[in-house]
Amino acid sequence: MDNRNFIAKRAAAYFKPGDVVNLGIGIPSLCGSYAVDGVLFQSENGFIGIGSTVKGGLMENSRFVNAGGVHFIPVPGASAFDVAMSCGVIRSGRLAATVLGGLQVSARGDLANWSTPGRAFGMGGAMDLCNGSRKVIVAMELVARGGSPKIVEECTLPLTALSCVDHIVTDRCVINVTKDGLVLSEIRKGHTVEEIQAAVVPKLLVAPDLIEMEED
Amino acid sequence: MELSKVRTIEQIVACFKDGQTIAIGGQTNQYMPDQLIQCVIDSGARHLTIYSIDSSDPNMGISRLIETGAVDRMITTHVGTNPLTNARIQNGTLKAELIPMGTFIERIRCGGMGLGGVLTKTGIGTVVEKGKQVIEVDGQRYLLETALHADVALTRCRRADPLGNLTYSGSSGHASHPVIATCADLSIVECDHFCDLGEIGPDEVKVPGMFVDMILA
Numbered sequence: 001m002d003n004r005n006f007i008a009k010r011a012a013a014y015f016k017p018g019d020v021v022n023l024g025i026g027i028p029s030l031c032g033s034y035a036v037d038g039v040l041f042q043s044e045n046g047f048i049g050i051g052s053t054v055k056g057g058l059m060e061n062s063r064f065v066n067a068g069g070v071h072f073i074p075v076p077g078a079s080a081f082d083v084a085m086s087c088g089v090i091r092s093g094r095l096a097a098t099v100l101g102g103l104q105v106s107a108r109g110d111l112a113n114w115s116t117p118g119r120a121f122g123m124g125g126a127m128d129l130c131n132g133s134r135k136v137i138v139a140m141e142l143v144a145r146g147g148s149p150k151i152v153e154e155c156t157l158p159l160t161a162l163s164c165v166d167h168i169v170t171d172r173c174v175i176n177v178t179k180d181g182l183v184l185s186e187i188r189k190g191h192t193v194e195e196i197q198a199a200v201v202p203k204l205l206v207a208p209d210l211i212e213m214e215e216d
Numbered sequence: 217m218e219l220s221k222v223r224t225i226e227q228i229v230a231c232f233k234d235g236q237t238i239a240i241g242g243q244t245n246q247y248m249p250d251q252l253i254q255c256v257i258d259s260g261a262r263h264l265t266i267y268s269i270d271s272s273d274p275n276m277g278i279s280r281l282i283e284t285g286a287v288d289r290m291i292t293t294h295v296g297t298n299p300l301t302n303a304r305i306q307n308g309t310l311k312a313e314l315i316p317m318g319t320f321i322e323r324i325r326c327g328g329m330g331l332g333g334v335l336t337k338t339g340i341g342t343v344v345e346k347g348k349q350v351i352e353v354d355g356q357r358y359l360l361e362t363a364l365h366a367d368v369a370l371t372r373c374r375r376a377d378p379l380g381n382l383t384y385s386g387s388s389g390h391a392s393h394p395v396i397a398t399c400a401d402l403s404i405v406e407c408d409h410f411c412d413l414g415e416i417g418p419d420e421v422k423v424p425g426m427f428v429d430m431i432l433a
Binding site for chain 2 (some may be wrong): 043044045046047052061063064065066067068069080082083084087088090091115118119120121122123124125126127128130131132153158159160161162202
C-alpha cells in the first residue's frame with residue numbers, strides 16, 4: 001500500500017456506522033474505500049449517499065458527480081439537494097467528520113490549506129467544513145516536498161479556520177490536537193519518536209499508550 | 217402560447233451588455249449552462265462581473281468566458297483547478313474575491329430572497345473576516361455577510377415548463393443552480409427536457425416559474 005492509501009485507511013478508521021462524512025480532494029478522497037459499512041458520504045454540491053466511482057458506461061452522467069469532479073453511483077437511501085442545503089448540513093454540526101488535506105497545522109490546531117504565496121486555490125467548502133464538522137481530520141504527508149515541516153507553531157499561510165483540527169493522520173504517525181498540546185498517539189513501524197519530533201516544530205507530548213500504526 | 221418564456225438564442229444573446237454582473241450556476245465543469253455561456257461569448261459583452269462557485273477548468277464552462285477577456289471581476293470560492301484563471305489573478309487582469317462556499321451561496325440566496333444578509337461563523341479569524349462587521353448574538357461571534365444580487369442569472373435544470381417551473385436531478389444536477397436561478401433581475405435557464413404545461417406536477421417544482429424570465433429549450 002502506498003503512503004497516500006496508508007494515510008487514507010487510517011483516517012477512515014475514525015468513521016462509525018451511521019456517520020455522515022465529507023471527504024476533501026486528494027488523499028482524503030481515498031478514504032471511501034476503507035470505511036466501515038453504514039457510513040454515508042456527503043458532497044458539497046448537494047448529496048448524501050455518494051457510492052462507488054464510475055468511469056464510462058451507461059451509469060455515468062453529468063448530474064451525478066461529486067465536488068471533486070468524480071462520477072459516482074448513488075447508494076440506496078441517497079438524497080440530492082442544492083448547495084445552500086448542503087452547506088447548511090455542514091455548518092449545523094450534522095457531519096460526524098470531515099477529512100481534509102493540509103498545507104500547515106499549528107500547535108493549537110489551526111489549519112491552512114487553501115492558499116500559497118503566488119497561487120490562490122480558494123477555500124471552496126473547507127472553511128464551512130472546519131467550522132461545522134464535529135470532527136476535523138487532516139490527512140497529509142508529515143513534511144512538505146523537500147522535507148520542510150508542515151506542523152508548525154503558528155501557520156504562516158492564510159488560515160482556513162482557527163483551532164479546528166482534532167486529528168492529524170500522516171504517513172509516519174497520528175497526532176491528536178488536545179488542550180494540552182499536540183499528542184503523538186500512533187507511530188509507524190520503522191520510525192522513532194525522536195525522528196517524528198525532529199520533523200515537526202512544536203514540542204510533542206507522547207501518549208502513554210503510544211501504539212504502532214496498523215499496516216495492511 | 218404567448219405566455220411562454222421560451223426564447224430564441226438571438227433573443228437571449230441580445231440581453232447581455234457591457235459591465236453586467238452575471239451569476240452562473242454549476243460546479244467542477246459538470247452540468248454547466250454551456251449554451252447560455254456561449255450566448256454571453258457571442259454577445260461580445262465586456263467588463264463583466266461573474267458570481268460562480270468556481271472558474272471551471274481551462275477551455276470549459278466559465279473559463280471559456282474568462283479566456284475571451286470579457287471578465288474583469290469574480291466573486292467565487294475556488295479557482296485551484298484553473299491555471300489560466302490563476303495567471304490572470306496574479307497579473308492583475310482579473311480581480312477575484314475568494315469566499316467560503318457556504319457564505320457564497322447564502323449571499324446569493326439573500327440576493328434572491330429579499331434579505332440584506334446572513335450571520336455565519338465561517339471565516340472568523342481568517343482573511344475572510346477582514347473589513348466585515350462582527351455581530352454578537354447570544355455570546356457567539358458571527359460575520360455579517362451581505363446579499364449578492366446579479367443583473368442576469370444563467371442556470372441549467374433537468375425539466376422546465378413554459379412558465380419556467382423547474383426541477384433538478386442529482387448532485388451536480390442541483391449544485392448552485394436552484395439558488396442562482398433566483399438571484400437576478402433577469403433569470404435565464406437552459407433545460408434538458410422541455411415539458412408541456414401541467415406535465416411537471418406542483419409537488420415536483422423546486423424553483424417556481426415566477427423566478428424565471430427566459431428559457432432556452
